Amino acid sequence: MGRAKLPRKSTTVDMTAMCDVAFLLLSFFILATKTKPPEAVKVMIPSSVSSIKVNGEDKVTVTLGKDGKVFLAFDDKNKRKQIVKDLNTRYSLQLSEADIAKVDKAEIFGTPMSQMKSFLNLPKESQSGEKLPGIPVLDSTNNQLRDWLASAVAVYTGDRMNLLVKGDGLAKYPVFKNVIDAFKKNDLMKFNIITNQEGLDPASALYKEKKNAPKAKE
Amino acid sequence: MAEMDTSSGGGHKKGPGVKKAKKMSTRVDLTPMVDLGFLLITFFVFTTTMSEQTAMKLNLPKDTPNEDELNKAKESGALTLLLARDRTVYYYEGILKTDGSNFKSSNFGELRKVILDKKASTNVEDLVVVIKPGDEATFKDVVDVLDEMSINVIKRYAMVEIAEPEVMLIKATEGAGGAPAPATATPPPTK
Numbered sequence: 001m002g003r004a005k006l007p008r009k010s011t012t013v014d015m016t017a018m019c020d021v022a023f024l025l026l027s028f029f030i031l032a033t034k035t036k037p038p039e040a041v042k043v044m045i046p047s048s049v050s051s052i053k054v055n056g057e058d059k060v061t062v063t064l065g066k067d068g069k070v071f072l073a074f075d076d077k078n079k080r081k082q083i084v085k086d087l088n089t090r091y092s093l094q095l096s097e098a099d100i101a102k103v104d105k106a107e108i109f110g111t112p113m114s115q116m117k118s119f120l121n122l123p124k125e126s127q128s129g130e131k132l133p134g135i136p137v138l139d140s141t142n143n144q145l146r147d148w149l150a151s152a153v154a155v156y157t158g159d160r161m162n163l164l165v166k167g168d169g170l171a172k173y174p175v176f177k178n179v180i181d182a183f184k185k186n187d188l189m190k191f192n193i194i195t196n197q198e199g200l201d202p203a204s205a206l207y208k209e210k211k212n213a214p215k216a217k218e
Numbered sequence: 219m220a221e222m223d224t225s226s227g228g229g230h231k232k233g234p235g236v237k238k239a240k241k242m243s244t245r246v247d248l249t250p251m252v253d254l255g256f257l258l259i260t261f262f263v264f265t266t267t268m269s270e271q272t273a274m275k276l277n278l279p280k281d282t283p284n285e286d287e288l289n290k291a292k293e294s295g296a297l298t299l300l301l302a303r304d305r306t307v308y309y310y311e312g313i314l315k316t317d318g319s320n321f322k323s324s325n326f327g328e329l330r331k332v333i334l335d336k337k338a339s340t341n342v343e344d345l346v347v348v349i350k351p352g353d354e355a356t357f358k359d360v361v362d363v364l365d366e367m368s369i370n371v372i373k374r375y376a377m378v379e380i381a382e383p384e385v386m387l388i389k390a391t392e393g394a395g396g397a398p399a400p401a402t403a404t405p406p407p408t409k
Contacts, residue, residue, distance in 0.1 A: 171357040196272070
């Protein structure tokens with residue numbers, strides 16, 4: 001037989017360029033991702049068909065843990081400080097200037113006001129929801145959430161407060177009722193409940209309505 | 219990346235006493251690195267989209283006008299939903315009769331049918347759904363009911379306090395093993 005061997009061409013591809021592109025894309029996504037706001041407690045939120053997006057930087061979040069603990073978080077650091085200062089004067093919590101400076105680091109509040117001083121002096125790791133007792137709301141005479149929100153309303157004068165409720169699916173209704181009570185006493189009638197997105201049943205009335213009037217907003 | 223050209227590829231047999239400079243190949247195959255890179259990219263792509271959360275709007279009515287509105291609502295158009303433990307929903311139409319004969323029980327799966335039936339049988343202006351969550355109802359139950367209002371496009375609904383007779387009725391029904399039974403007007407002595 002003659003030379004039946006075909007001339008072999010090189011099949012190795014130089015992966016250098018591909019590697020560069022991959023790392024470029026990776027760095028883009030790393031920089032584009034915003035850090036998740038710190039959570040006090042792990043909350044399994046219920047789902048709903050609502051598709052209104054949670055927007056805005058300046059959010060006030062009330063978190064309901066599944067054991068009934070209530071936590072409060074303010075996104076805006078300046079307003080947070082002012083609220084704590086206001087509470088300090090109204091309820092004489094005896095917070096020093098140093099304590100108030102620590103408010104910057106406190107992402108979430110979850111103690112009765114009497115324990116505020118010791119809470120602010122805790123190291124960052126202990127400020128997690130598991131160890132915190134939560135803001136007392138269950139006693140209608142001692143609904144401290146109402147006091148917190150009263151200060152918040154005073155600080156937010158004029159600006160609309162983006163009030164959000166993030167509740168664990170297993171949290172019992174009485175806690176939620178008292179949270180709503182605190183809102184009502186402060187005249188905060190509009191708020192949003194954070195939920196996971198759920199698919200809308202095509203047989204439902206809402207689906208038909210959305211299909212027939214895509215421009216009409218709910 | 220520069221390629222270092224070495225005259226020989228590996229595979230030298232090292233014999234004893236043979237002093238030959240070992241020339242090793244410095245070519246690195248980058249294919250797995252690219253795989254890793256894309257894996258990390260997909261990870262970040264998915265985590266950024268997952269962190270977006272949706273919200274459900276809730277507007278609370280003011281307390282005092284609420285009572286008037288409830289009184290104005292026609293009995294025939296009112297459907298009351300009582301949320302109890304373990305995802306059970308009790309409901310009745312109109313006003314609760316003292317012998318409890320219109321007190322029915324259901325669960326979340328059937329709830330939509332109940333609501334749609336009521337909606338089909340009443341005028342739009344008269345239809346009002348009154349939601350009364352009990353102390354054992356969970357947050358998820360409340361959100362689900364509010365969701366049902368939205369899904370079935372119920373324009374008028376209200377969330378109010380559960381009343382004592384209703385609590386009694388629920389306790390009596392639960393005590394009787396969940397079967398809807400007409401309860402007597404007097405509360406059970408073991409309360």
